[in-house]
Amino acid sequence: xxxxxxxxxxxxVIPAGGIGSRLWPLSRADAPKFLHDLTGSGHTLLRDTWxxxxxxxxxQRIMVVTGRAHRAAVEAQLPALADANVVxxxxxxxxxxxxxxxxxxxxxxxxxxxxxxxxxxxxxxxQRLFAAAVKEAVxxxxxxxxxxxxxxxxxxxxxxxYIQCGGALTVSGAPSALAAASFVEKPDLATAERYLDSxxxxxxAGMFIARADRLLEEIGRSKPELLAGLLExxxxxxxxxxxxxAVDRIWPNLEKIAIDYSVAEPAAAxxxxxxxxxxxxWDDVGDFASLSKLNSGGRTxxxxxxxxxxxxxxxxxxxxxxxxxxxxxxxxxxxxIVIVDTPDALLVTxxxxxxxxxxxxxxxxxxxxxxxx
Amino acid sequence: xxxxxxxxxxxxVIPAGGIGSRLWPLSRADAPKFLHDLTGSGHTLLRDTWxxxxxxxxxQRIMVVTGRAHRAAVEAQLPALADANVVxxxxxxxxxxxxxxxxxxxxxxxxxxxxxxxxxxxxxxxQRLFAAAVKEAVxxxxxxxxxxxxxxxxxxxxxxxYIQCGGALTVSGAPSALAAASFVEKPDLATAERYLDSxxxxxxAGMFIARADRLLEEIGRSKPELLAGLLExxxxxxxxxxxxxAVDRIWPNLEKIAIDYSVAEPAAAxxxxxxxxxxxxWDDVGDFASLSKLNSGGRTxxxxxxxxxxxxxxxxxxxxxxxxxxxxxxxxxxxxIVIVDTPDALLVTxxxxxxxxxxxxxxxxxxxxxxxx
Numbered sequence: 198x199x200x201x202x203x204x205x206x207x208x209x210v211i212p213a214g215g216i217g218s219r220l221w222p223l224s225r226a227d228a229p230k231f232l233h234d235l236t237g238s239g240h241t242l243l244r245d246t247w248x249x250x251x252x253x254x255x256x257q258r259i260m261v262v263t264g265r266a267h268r269a270a271v272e273a274q275l276p277a278l279a280d281a282n283v284v285x286x287x288x289x290x291x292x293x294x295x296x297x298x299x300x301x302x303x304x305x306x307x308x309x310x311x312x313x314x315x316x317x318x319x320x321x322x323x324q325r326l327f328a329a330a331v332k333e334a335v336x337x338x339x340x341x342x343x344x345x346x347x348x349x350x351x352x353x354x355x356x357x358x359y360i361q362c363g364g365a366l367t368v369s370g371a372p373s374a375l376a377a378a379s380f381v382e383k384p385d386l387a388t389a390e391r392y393l394d395s396x397x398x399x400x401x402a403g404m405f406i407a408r409a410d411r412l413l414e415e416i417g418r419s420k421p422e423l424l425a426g427l428l429e430x431x432x433x434x435x436x437x438x439x440x441x442x443a444v445d446r447i448w449p450n451l452e453k454i455a456i457d458y459s460v461a462e463p464a465a466a467x468x469x470x471x472x473x474x475x476x477x478x479w480d481d482v483g484d485f486a487s488l489s490k491l492n493s494g495g496r497t498x499x500x501x502x503x504x505x506x507x508x509x510x511x512x513x514x515x516x517x518x519x520x521x522x523x524x525x526x527x528x529x530x531x532x533x534i535v536i537v538d539t540p541d542a543l544l545v546t547x548x549x550x551x552x553x554x555x556x557x558x559x560x561x562x563x564x565x566x567x568x569x570x
Numbered sequence: 571x572x573x574x575x576x577x578x579x580x581x582x583v584i585p586a587g588g589i590g591s592r593l594w595p596l597s598r599a600d601a602p603k604f605l606h607d608l609t610g611s612g613h614t615l616l617r618d619t620w621x622x623x624x625x626x627x628x629x630q631r632i633m634v635v636t637g638r639a640h641r642a643a644v645e646a647q648l649p650a651l652a653d654a655n656v657v658x659x660x661x662x663x664x665x666x667x668x669x670x671x672x673x674x675x676x677x678x679x680x681x682x683x684x685x686x687x688x689x690x691x692x693x694x695x696x697q698r699l700f701a702a703a704v705k706e707a708v709x710x711x712x713x714x715x716x717x718x719x720x721x722x723x724x725x726x727x728x729x730x731x732y733i734q735c736g737g738a739l740t741v742s743g744a745p746s747a748l749a750a751a752s753f754v755e756k757p758d759l760a761t762a763e764r765y766l767d768s769x770x771x772x773x774x775a776g777m778f779i780a781r782a783d784r785l786l787e788e789i790g791r792s793k794p795e796l797l798a799g800l801l802e803x804x805x806x807x808x809x810x811x812x813x814x815x816a817v818d819r820i821w822p823n824l825e826k827i828a829i830d831y832s833v834a835e836p837a838a839a840x841x842x843x844x845x846x847x848x849x850x851x852w853d854d855v856g857d858f859a860s861l862s863k864l865n866s867g868g869r870t871x872x873x874x875x876x877x878x879x880x881x882x883x884x885x886x887x888x889x890x891x892x893x894x895x896x897x898x899x900x901x902x903x904x905x906x907i908v909i910v911d912t913p914d915a916l917l918v919t920x921x922x923x924x925x926x927x928x929x930x931x932x933x934x935x936x937x938x939x940x941x942x943x
C-alpha cells in the first residue's frame with residue numbers, strides 16, 4: 198500500500214543525451230534535439246520538460262544527466278538546477294547507465310527515494326493529465342512496481358514501441374494501474390492497426406518510475422556487472438576527491454544498454470511492471486513528419502513554419518519549413534515537403550521519407566563531411 | 571539575288587537585357603540570366619553567344635545592347651568587345667527599341683549593313699549547323715527579307731512560340747528558305763502535338779536577320795513614332811556631345827514593344843518574312859524545367875547539379891540542384907525537384923511548376939522583399 202507522502206520522496210530525473218539524428222540538420226552533436234524549441238513555445242524542449250516536472254517534484258528535486266559538452270547550455274536553460282543535481286557523462290553509455298547512476302546517487306543521499314525518468318526531448322501538452330498519471334505512477338512505484346506511463350494511442354503509429362497491457366492491479370492511489378504483459382518493438386502498419394483496435398496496447402513513452410532500490414535491483418538481476426559499476430561510482434560521487442578518478446575508471450567500461458532491455462522487459466516478464474495509461478497528448482518528435490504534424494495542428498494540408506526569423510513565401514505547398522537563417526525561402530507546389538535550412542546544411546525531403554534522415558547522417562560520416570554533423 | 575560578300579556586310583547584335591525572372595533566385599536584377607553559366611561549360615551564356623558569333627561576323631562586328639548597370643560585367647566577359655559597339659540602355663524599352671537602335675546606328679556608320687540579332691541567354695549546341703543557318707539567313711536578308719531562323723521541334727514544347735511555315739522561296743544562297751505564314755503564341759499541349767506532327771511549324775527562337783534599312787522600314791510601317799525616335803537617337807549617337815542629351819530626351823519615351831509584334835508578325839502577314847529551318851540543338855533555358863533537362867542529358871530520372879562548389883548528397887531524387895553556396899545539400903526521395911540555393915534566397919519547387927516561378931518574383935515585389943530580387 199501507498200505510504201503517505203510518497204510524492205514527497207519523489208525525484209525527477211531527466212536524461213538529456215540523444216542528438217536526435219532524424220532531425221538533422223536541425224539537431225547536431227553540438228545542438229541536440231532537447232536544446233531546440235520545436236513547438237514554437239519559445240522554450241527549448243528541455244526547459245518545457247523542467248517546467249512540467251517542477252510542479253510535481255519541485256525545483257530542488259530534479260536531476261539532469263547530460264554530456265559534459267552540454268553542461269553550459271543545460272545550466273543556461275535551467276538556472277534553478279542545483280549543482281548537486283547535474284550528472285555529467287564523459288561519453289554516452291545509453292540509458293541504463295544514465296538513469297541507473299542517477300538512481301544510485303539519489304538512493305545513497307536519500308534512502309527510499311522514488312525516481313521518475315522523463316526524456317528531455319518529448320512534447321506533452323496537458324500538464325494536468327500528465328501530473329495525475331505521474332502521481333498514480335509514484336503510488337505504484339512505492340508499492341515496489343517498476344512503473345511506466347503508457348500513452349493511449351490516437352492512431353496506428355509505426356514510429357513508436359508499444360506496451361501490451363494485462364489485467365488491472367490493485368494499488369492504493371493508482372486506480373488505473375494495469376499489469377504490463379510485454380513490450381513490443383515498432384510495428385508495421387497492419388500490426389499497429391490491430392493494436393489500436395484491440396484497446397489493450399499503449400505507446401511506450403520511455404517514462405519509468407520506480408523506487409531507486411527497486412530499479413537498481415532490476416538492473417542487478419539482468420546486468421550485475423553494470424550494477425556493481427554504478428554502485429561503485431555512486432559511492433565515490435559526492436566526494437570531489439574520488440568522483441573524477443572513479444568516473445575515469447568506471448564510466449567508459451559500463452555496458453551500453455537501453456533501460457527498456459535491462460529493466461522494463463524483464464520486469465514485465467516477471468510480473469513486476471505496472472503501467473498507468475496516460476491520456477495526455479504526447480509526442481517524441483522523432484522525425485520531421487512528427488514535427489510537421491505537431492506544428493500544423495495535425496492538418497497535413499498545412500505548411501508548418503518553425504524559426505523566429507523565417508521569411509517563407511509558399512504557394513500550394515504543405516509540410517514543414519524549419520528556418521535557422523534569414524534567407525527568403527520560396528516554395529511552389531511542393532506537397533508534404535520537409536525543408537530544413539541552416540547556415541551550413543540544407544535538407545529537402547518529404548514527410549514520407551522522414552525516417553530515412555538518419556541515413557543521411559550516416560552517409561555524411563562515411564563521406565567525411567563531419568563539419569555539418 | 572545575293573550580292574557577293576553579303577556575309578562581309580553582316581553585323582551581329584546581342585541584346586543582353588532580360589533578367590530571366592523564371593530563373594529566380596539564380597537570375598536577379600544584378601545578376602541576369604546571361605551572366606550565368608547554365609550549362610556547366612565554365613562560361614556565361616553571354617560569352618558562349620559571343621564565341622558562337624565571332625567565327626561568323628568577327629570580333630569587331632558584334633554590338634551588344636545592355637543596361638548601364640551591366641556594363642562592367644559585360645565588358646569583363648567580352649574583353650574584345652569594341653567600345654563603339656557597346657550600346658547602353660538607361661532603362662529597358664523592350665526589343666524593338668534595343669535592336670532598332672543598334673540597326674539605326676550601324677546603318678548610319680555603314681549603309682547597306684545586314685544585322686542579325688541573337689539573344690544573349692540562349693543555348694545552342696551545334697556551332698556548324700548554326701553558322702550554316704545564319705549564312706543562309708544573311709543571304710535571304712540581302713534579298714530584302716526580314717529573316718528568322720526557326721528551330722525544328724523535337725518535342726511538343728508548350729513553352730515556346732511557333733512559326734507556321736509557308737512555301738519554299740527561291741533565294742540564291744538560301745536553298746532552305748521558306749516563306750513564314752504566321753507567328754503563333756505558346757500553344758497548349760494538344761496544339762503543340764498537332765504542330766509537331768504537321769512538320770510545318772518551327773520554334774520561334776527570336777533570331778532576326780535583315781538589312782538594317784529593311785528592319786527600320788518595317789518598324790516605320792507599324793510604329794512610325796518609334797522609328798523617328800530611333801533615327802534621331804542614332805544621328806546623335808556617335809558624337810559624345812550629343813549622345814547623352816539625346817538619350818535622356820528620347821529613350822525614356824520610346825514605345826515598349828517586342829520586335830515580334832512590331833516587325834516579325836506584320837512582315838509575315840505581308841509576305842516579307844523568310845524563315846530558315848535550324849536543325850541544331852537550341853534552348854532558351856526559360857525556366858528550371860528546361861535547365862534541368864539541359865543538364866541531365868534529357869533524362870528526367872537524373873539529378874542535375876549546377877554549381878562549382880556544390881556539395882550535394884542525394885538519395886532517390888531527381889530534378890535539379892543549383893548551388894551558389896558551400897552548404898551541404900541533402901535530398902531524400904524528392905522527384906522532379908528544383909532547388910536553388912543562394913546566399914540570401916532559397917527556392918524549392920518541382921519541374922512541373924517551373925513556369926510559376928515568375929509569380930514568386932511578383933509576390934516578392936508586392937511584399938516589399940526587393941532585397942532578394
